[in-house]
Amino acid sequence: MKIVTGNDLTTGAVVWWTGTAWSRHITEAIDVGDKGEAIARREEAARRVNIPYVIEATPGAHGPVPAHIKDRIRATGPSVRPDLAVTPVDESVGSYVI
């Protein structure tokens, strides 16, 4: 699947395209098919996101799992600080990154 990600302009928080809005939770990211680039450009131009880009991901039990480790870390938080995870209560955080 393909999902779109970026950073919130004013806060820098990692965000994921849900189909209608930008969410901090990758669990809400949708498969954009081949429309990713167009969505990214439109949302960037409208200043609703900063530096968006399209990535590969595979569906997982806890939402999409990005293909690249960098985006998996963006989705969950620093691997050495599970207390700062995006969803701290998510126990799968530790195994998810690798």
Add this chain to the structure above:
Amino acid sequence: MADPIAIPADLRFRDDEPADEPAVSLDAFLDQPDAVSVRIEGGDDVRRLLPMLDRIQLIEVDFPRFRDGRGYSSGRILRESGYKGELKAVGDVLVDQLLFMRRCGYDSFAPNEPIDHAVAARALSQYDFVYQKAADGHTPVWALRHG
């Protein structure tokens, strides 16, 4: 911050008449003893103009990309060497560079994209004090401290 300065409509901070000849390339200029206007590209060595500074009325220096800072050195070298004519920054000139360019001796600007004059006015009057001498004659802080 000082009162915002007035920005000339044509971004030319000089009182004299502009040169009426278009600027030619450095090589062409060096071949034309009567030329008075020259255009410097990013990689040109402005010191090639030093022997004839007196006859030059306009030097345009190109800033091909705003991150390319060679023009700041070119400007300063020209002013240090006594150039009194118009020194124009052309190309990818953004409002946030104007102050540094003025300090390096530029007194006119031809940016690729229009500049917001209100923003420019604020940018040029943002700093009352500067740490170092440059080509704009602004007294550096060390001179103020020690009279």
Add this chain to the structure above:
Amino acid sequence: MYRYDTYDQAIVDARVEEFRDQVARRISGEMSEDQFKPLRLKNGLYLQLHAYMLRVAVPYGTLNPEQMRMLAHIARTYDRGYGHFTTRQNMQFHWIKLEQTPEILAKLATVQMHAIQTSGESIRNISADQFAGAAADEICDPRPWAEYIRQFTTFHPEFSYLPRKFKFGLTASATDRAAIKLHDVGLQLVYGPDGDIGFRVYVGGGMGRTPFIASLIRDFLPAASLCSYIEAILRVWNRNGRRDNIHKQRIKILVHDLGAEEFTRQVEAEWQAIRPNDDDIPLVEYERIAAHFVPPPFEEGLDDRIDRTDPAFSAWVERSAHTHKQPGYAIVTVSLKPIGGIPGDLTAEQMEVLADLAERYSFSDLRSTHEQNVVLPHVRKSDLYAVWAALREADLATANLSLISELIVCPGLDYCSLANARSLPLAQKIAERFADEERQRDIGELKIKISGCINACGHHHVGHIGVLGVDKKGTENYQLLLGGSGAEDASLAKIVGPGFSEDGIVEAVERTVEKYRAVRNDGERFLDTYRRVGVEPFKEAIYG
């Protein structure tokens, strides 16, 4: 330490207002990210993996308690309760919001701090010996010169759009604790032939993709000509440095391409052209700055002995207390590398503990080091026990300075958008593997430096053992390098062979250490054994 006068304060305040306006123009959309990026970098603001990251300048690694407390306040109020000391003595906050940055900078300005030119293609923080003003072997305190250079290079109009970043390092000792030969310009304060003060000038050091040790370009530069000479160096590079390939734009590449001799010739010629312009800041201004750095009122006749009956205290003294020029005093280096912790990180509470200790025991003087530790430079030996006890309570008393568990590590892929691999979990694994104190003492001085990418912010090129994280077909992979040093005996570490997985490189380090122990002479530290026996015995031990 230096205190701003009204001019310095006005300049920093103007910068805060300017940036506030630039942020507003970015948020409103008047400016694109492409236009805004160089501007925010000039204020130390990166966009990293999880948020914006703000790099606050700690000029030449010097802080007072008020400033440390403000950093704690920033950590607590705007970040997630902690900060990180970098390999250039600065502090980074990793969870910053763009919209709050003007407010943060305004608060920093109230304690004479800023984030000016800590990033981007600027002249960066001037780093200096962290033992300045306390070390017995310095010819003078290098920090007034660092401040003099800082002012000269702040918002320098000719050099604000350089080909690449530019870093100065200063020392006034023959023992180089500031790694000056790994800087774009390294300056060593020396006496000239007539007994006057001046500088030995090194140019072209640096790490990154192509590391170089700086070349000596001038044996002696009179102090009065420092500014004009710096301008000559920068101008030669600004005009001639490459701008076509971001990996080839540092001054070290120009020095290498031209050769040190030709580069020096060009600088000297440019300097002759610049000198008549009177750009040099007069020495009376240096003296004004230097007046802020007079030694504190040391007590005379203090007891020079330390009671080391307590074994834990004694072990800490062994690593952390260094010789001070004043009898009865010691320089204390606080290790920010607890076993299993995150190297260089400090919580807001720990910052406040250090601020209190500095105020009470170190004449309100604190330093940060390029190996991500903190120094209390002027502690009475009779106070060491109390200082240690307070540090222990704050988990700041790990007795591992310069030992194998005291690693120097960049934030890596856990935080940094430039990284290829994570560095912090590896550092934790290595520290935990070698946690045993007796084993560490037996191994002795061994600096492991880890970078998560080729930008080398972990300074792996000058690790006794260096580790470089790379991306190998989408998986994290680690290269092992041996034999680097950032000290006066500077050398670049060499890669030993094919890379490893994270667990693989922990094993490789283990084998390296065991090989060292097997072939070392009595009292020989790892680096010296390596230099004596070469890489082959280690290669064999690691790869079999």
